[in-house]
Each structure stands twice: as structure tokens, then as C-alpha cells.
Amino acid sequence: MNDSRDLQPVPPQESRRPKRNLFAFLEGWLYLLPSIILFGVFVFYPMFRTIYLSFFLADQMGPFEFVGLENYQYILSSDSFQSSVKATILFVLYTVPAGILLALFLALLTNEKIKGIGIFRTLFSSTMGMSVAASSVIWMFMYNPSIGVFSRIAEWLGFPAIQWLQDPDYALLAVSLSTVWMNAGFAYLIILGGLQNIDTHLYENAKVAGVSYLYQLRRITLPMLSPTLFFIVTVSFINSFQTFGQIDILTKGGPVESTNVIVYSIYKDAFINNDVGSASAQAVILFFCVLLLTALQFKLGERKVHYQ
Amino acid sequence: MILAKRISLYTVLVICAIIMMFPIFYAFSISFMDGGEVMGGQLLPSSLSLDNYLEVFQKVPLLTYLLNSFVTSAIVMIGQLLVSSLAAFAFVFMKFKGRDFVFFLFISTMMIPWEATMVPNFMTIQSLGWTNSYLGLTIPFFALAFGTFLLRQHFKTIPQELYEASQVAGISRFRFFWNVILPVSRSSLITLGIYSFLTNWNMYLWPLLVTNTESARTVQIGLKQLQTQEIASDWGIVMAGVVIVILPTLLLLFAGQKKLQKGLTQGAIK
Incomplete structure (x- = not known):
């Protein structure tokens, strides 16, 4: 880029x-x-x-009354938008760091050259071939309070059954966990590619010097991997701001709007409530968030990232 | 590597594989179960009965959905390959006024989240009369900045002398592009092709917006329909549908995983 x-x-x-x-x-x-x-x-x-529509009262037919910044005033003061912002930020915090750490861990494991490693690489990247809709349906079953596997485990351990997707305290966490799994394949593939691009001579030298694995990780692997990590962090942030499918299938933004992330909120306002003006104002805010994030990461990344 | 270390590495790998693959394994397993077994919370089916697979085709027109998904993914794949390779060719082998500006435009498209523009896009498709048609499902995705950058990366490795030689030989630019550049870039084109087929097969929000008839729906929306209509009654059938939908992309991913990994890293980093 x-x-x-x-x-x-x-x-x-x-x-x-x-x-x-x-x-x-x-x-x-x-x-x-x-x-x-x-x-x-x-x-x-x-x-x-x-941007134009965000200054109007509008429905799916088009704009019908200019209202200036009223849409923005309206959404910024509405509880619904505030809960949507909160849900989005929490969702990003739950999914991005956990997802990248998981992918990094799996990629480091499978970067070793041992017999049969190809099979593990294929398995770990497999969620990239899974659609959001299919994955969500599977997770929905796993979260089923009476027959799903999570309830089975909870029951087996003697914990009370949790209504994962119906409980406002747990729904966002549950959706996030499924998202971490769904995104793992892609992040894994990118990070593994980055690891394999690292010059093997560096490791040979380290071997001769007899340094520990952790030292090698901190001093060679992670610095050399930083452009890849930088890329995957940016992409993961943007992706998680754009989450829609799993919300639509698992929770529909509920319960009590605890999972009403921004894109779902835009979709609901535009296509269900037929309030295109408000949806557009939210879309503009989403646009600026993504823009700001990309710009910020470029500015910060440029300095810290180590290019070969 | 010493034996103890090797064994512990394999142990960790196997545990991770079990955890990561569990949801997919679970879906396969449940797709063979009858209602009683599902309710009993079994992990493995008692027999490999295909009843659910037969029944899912009765419940929803899954064949039509599969066909729609296949055709739209294939069209988008071909469209993206053509449009992106043309643009990448211009960026690498041609020098003309305004090229840097266009390059900047391409970069800026990557910063506009697609979801922020979906409402006007939906209106555009509606006013063109392209709802419930392959046109509406495919054409908006033909231009792809990521694809252009990925191919540009590969085109840059082709020696400039080859181009100069072709000019001396009097071969037209387009023939050079078509007969020389595309064949030598086969592997990058395959990578991008796999990527674009996967992403389009798995697309959810856009088909949800622009299709509302059974004859136009794609499999992903079919899954949502299946899940809403069968949820209380029969998970076995729903999971059979899930398996049918994920099988093509899983196989494609298994076949192309190495290429994809190489291509994605190249397009992303360099």
C-alpha cells in the first residue's frame, strides 16, 4: 500500500x-x-x-427534506446509537487482539519444519474457507442452551446453564468468540506467510550463537515479522468495524441492543426502519472512523515497523 | 530437534487442531444425526444416514441457490481478473499523464468501507433494475484495488526488456498483454482467482440486500432461510445444508492454500 x-x-x-x-x-x-x-x-x-443524504430526511426513494446537521444531532444524542458505539468498540477490543494472538501462536507452532506439518497448516487455515453464514449457524447450535456443546461443558463442570445469545451480559462475548474463530484462518495464513519470508540465515546465526527460543522470538522473529503484523492489525481492525453477518444470524443486534454494532445499526435504519438519513449519518461516521484508523496506523506504523 | 521437544510440539499441535476443527467436525457429525440423536446431545452419529442431505433439497431450493452462487462467483472471478490485470498492466508497463493520480484513487478506495456506501449502491442497483439478477450481484465487484496491487506486484518482476523486445518486434501492446504477460503471470492470476471465488461465494450482506426471490438467492442467504425456518425442528437438516455450502470452498482452500498464502503475503506487504 x-x-x-x-x-x-x-x-x-x-x-x-x-x-x-x-x-x-x-x-x-x-x-x-x-x-x-x-x-x-x-x-x-x-x-x-x-454524505449528501446524511443532511436530509430520506427514505429508500431518496431525500425529501434538507435538515442540515439534524441527523447527526439526533443520532449522537440517541441511546440506540450510543449503545451501538459501545458495542462496536467492545467488539473490536474482544476480537482483534485475541484473534491476532491466536493466529500468531498457531503460525509460530506450524513454522517448525517437522513431518506432517502441512496437514496442520491446512487445518488451521481452514476457517478461511468457511462463510460467515455457515459458521454462524454452527456456532448458533453450539450456543444452544439446552443441547449445545457449551451448555454440555458447563453442565459437566457443574456451572449453571447460560443463555449465551439471549443474555445481554454474554451475547457480545459469545459473538466475539465465534468471530475470533471465523477470522483465525485468514490471519493465520497471512502471518505464516510473513514468517516464511524471514531469511533463514538469521536463525542459523542465532543457532550458532546458542540463544534461547524466546530471545530469538523477541529479537529476530517479531521484529522481522512487524510489517506483516502491522498489515494484519490494520486489516483486522477494519474488518471488525465492518462485521455484519454473524450479528444478523446470531443475535439480530439484541438482546437490548447489546450486539447492535455499527454496520448492523446502519442496515436496520436503512432497510428496516426506512430512515436513510440517519443510516447515512452513521455511515459517514463509520467512514471517518475507518479513515482515521488507517491514517493513524500508517503514521504510528511507519516509525515502529522494521522493513527488510 | 530432540525427541521430547518433538513430542510436546506434536501434542500442542494436535490439541490446537482439535479445538480449531471442532465446529466443522461438529457440523459434519450432526448432519448425519436424526432428531432424537441431536436432542440427546450426542457427539457422534450412530449411523452415516444421508436422510438429512436428501431432505434439505426438499426444504429449500438448494440446487438453485448453489447454481446462483456458483455462477455469480465465477462471473465475479473472471471480471476481477480481467479488470484488475488491465489496470495493473497500465500501472507497470505504461507511462502517461495522470497515472500517479489514478494510482492514488485506487489506494483511496481501500479506505472506503464498502458498508458505508451500501445504501446508495442499493438504490443504484434498484434504479438500473438489476435486483434479483446476476448483474446486480456481480458487476459492482469487478474493480478491486487489492487485486490490482497483487497483480502489479507480479508484473513488476517481469523483465522490462521483454516489453522492449516486443515493441521492437512490432507487437501491439494489447497482444503483448494478452499473449505474454497473462500467461507468465498464471500463478498470480490463480491466486487472485481463488481469493475472489472464496470471497464471493461467502458474501452475505450484499446478496441479502439485492435478492428477495427464491430464484435469485445465493446459498448464504439460503442458509439463513433454512436456519430461520427449521431452527426449532431439525438441526440435522440445517447442518446438512451447512456442509453442502462449505464443502466447495473448503476443498478449494485445501487445494490452493499454499498459493493463497504466498499471494496474499506478497500483495499485502511488499
Whole structure:
């Protein structure tokens, strides 16, 4: 993402031949045209349209009354939006660190060269092939208070049965746990790839020097892995802000809005309550959160990350 | 590695594998159980009966859903490969005014969360009359910044001399792209293809918005429908549906895991 630097500048001698230059210009744009049109219609236009709609009272037919910042005032003061912000932040905190640590742990385990490791690599990456809908249905069964496996374990250990998805104290945790599992495959695959890119000479030298595994981990593996970790942290943050499927299937934002994360809240306002103005205002807030997060991580990451 | 260390490593690996694979194993196991066994909370079915699999096709038009998912994923895959490779080719092999600006535009699309734009996108699809059709399910996803960057990364490793030689030989740029660049980039194209098929097969929110008829639905929405309608009565049937839906992507992932891992890391980091 940060490689705009290595784009070669247009060499000056070409500008002396205006005709050829014009042709190159047109041909270049022709190759980019499909992308530009599609991005224009399905990314940039709707982004501006969302900002525009956020200043109006609107339904699915379009805007009907300009209200300025009223949508923003309304959502910022509404309890529902506040609980949605709280749910989103908690959800991000529950899922991102745990998910990355789990993936890192599994990747370190399977970075050893031993017999049969390929099988474990395949198994650990398998959740990447699982859709959110399918995974959610499976977890829904596992959380079933009477026959699900979690209740069985709780019962076996002598704990009272918990209504995982119906209890406002546990629902978000339950959804988060299932999300950590769902996202593990992708994060694992990325981190394993990063580990395998590390120059093996570094480890050979460490072996000669006879340093401990933990020292090696702290001084070689993690620093060399930092660009990968930096990438996966950014992507995981953005992904978890965009969570929708598991909420829709497992809890529908309930109970008492404890799992009403931002994208679900946008969806509900736009397509169920038919309040497109409020949905747009929330979408704009989501947009700025993601933008801020990406910018912040780039700024912080640039300094701390060790590039080879 | 000393034996004790090796054994403990295998032990940890096996425990992790059991925990990670448990939900998938559980789904397979339950898909073979009858109602009584499910209610009894058994871990393993007493027989490998296929009744649930036969029945799930009666409960919902799963065949239609599978076909829809397959066709849309394939269309998006081909579309993304074409559109992304054209753009990546222009970024690597052509120099023209405004290229850096367009490159910046591509980067900025990655910062716009798709969910923030879904309402106007839905309206666009509606006004084009593309709801409940393959058009609405596929065309919005043809352009992909990530795919363009991934392919650009690979195109950059192709020696510039090859390009110069082709120009000397008088081969047109498009033929060079089609007959030289695409064939030598096969492995990157396969990686991106697997990635895009997986993501589109698994897409949930967009098909939920733009399809509302049984003939247009995709499998993921079919699962939601199955789950809402069968929940109280028959988990065995629901799980049979789950297994049918995850099987194609699991197999694809098993086959392409190495390629995917390499490609994703390249596109992501460098």
C-alpha cells in the first residue's frame, strides 16, 4: 500500500513528441477505464451520495427534506446509537487482539519444519474457507442452551446453564468468540506467510550463537515479522468495524441492543426502519472512523515497523 | 530437534487442531444425526444416514441457490481478473499523464468501507433494475484495488526488456498483454482467482440486500432461510445444508492454500 514511491515518474523526453504522448495517454487511460468507471459508480459516487443524504430526511426513494446537521444531532444524542458505539468498540477490543494472538501462536507452532506439518497448516487455515453464514449457524447450535456443546461443558463442570445469545451480559462475548474463530484462518495464513519470508540465515546465526527460543522470538522473529503484523492489525481492525453477518444470524443486534454494532445499526435504519438519513449519518461516521484508523496506523506504523 | 521437544510440539499441535476443527467436525457429525440423536446431545452419529442431505433439497431450493452462487462467483472471478490485470498492466508497463493520480484513487478506495456506501449502491442497483439478477450481484465487484496491487506486484518482476523486445518486434501492446504477460503471470492470476471465488461465494450482506426471490438467492442467504425456518425442528437438516455450502470452498482452500498464502503475503506487504 505504501509503494506509490516506486512508481517511475514520466520521463521528460517523451513530452517532446506530443502526438505519441497523446496516444500513450489515451491508451493508458483505456486500460484503466473499466476500473475507473466501476470505482466511480460503486465507490466514489455512493460515498459522496451518502454524505449528501446524511443532511436530509430520506427514505429508500431518496431525500425529501434538507435538515442540515439534524441527523447527526439526533443520532449522537440517541441511546440506540450510543449503545451501538459501545458495542462496536467492545467488539473490536474482544476480537482483534485475541484473534491476532491466536493466529500468531498457531503460525509460530506450524513454522517448525517437522513431518506432517502441512496437514496442520491446512487445518488451521481452514476457517478461511468457511462463510460467515455457515459458521454462524454452527456456532448458533453450539450456543444452544439446552443441547449445545457449551451448555454440555458447563453442565459437566457443574456451572449453571447460560443463555449465551439471549443474555445481554454474554451475547457480545459469545459473538466475539465465534468471530475470533471465523477470522483465525485468514490471519493465520497471512502471518505464516510473513514468517516464511524471514531469511533463514538469521536463525542459523542465532543457532550458532546458542540463544534461547524466546530471545530469538523477541529479537529476530517479531521484529522481522512487524510489517506483516502491522498489515494484519490494520486489516483486522477494519474488518471488525465492518462485521455484519454473524450479528444478523446470531443475535439480530439484541438482546437490548447489546450486539447492535455499527454496520448492523446502519442496515436496520436503512432497510428496516426506512430512515436513510440517519443510516447515512452513521455511515459517514463509520467512514471517518475507518479513515482515521488507517491514517493513524500508517503514521504510528511507519516509525515502529522494521522493513527488510 | 530432540525427541521430547518433538513430542510436546506434536501434542500442542494436535490439541490446537482439535479445538480449531471442532465446529466443522461438529457440523459434519450432526448432519448425519436424526432428531432424537441431536436432542440427546450426542457427539457422534450412530449411523452415516444421508436422510438429512436428501431432505434439505426438499426444504429449500438448494440446487438453485448453489447454481446462483456458483455462477455469480465465477462471473465475479473472471471480471476481477480481467479488470484488475488491465489496470495493473497500465500501472507497470505504461507511462502517461495522470497515472500517479489514478494510482492514488485506487489506494483511496481501500479506505472506503464498502458498508458505508451500501445504501446508495442499493438504490443504484434498484434504479438500473438489476435486483434479483446476476448483474446486480456481480458487476459492482469487478474493480478491486487489492487485486490490482497483487497483480502489479507480479508484473513488476517481469523483465522490462521483454516489453522492449516486443515493441521492437512490432507487437501491439494489447497482444503483448494478452499473449505474454497473462500467461507468465498464471500463478498470480490463480491466486487472485481463488481469493475472489472464496470471497464471493461467502458474501452475505450484499446478496441479502439485492435478492428477495427464491430464484435469485445465493446459498448464504439460503442458509439463513433454512436456519430461520427449521431452527426449532431439525438441526440435522440445517447442518446438512451447512456442509453442502462449505464443502466447495473448503476443498478449494485445501487445494490452493499454499498459493493463497504466498499471494496474499506478497500483495499485502511488499
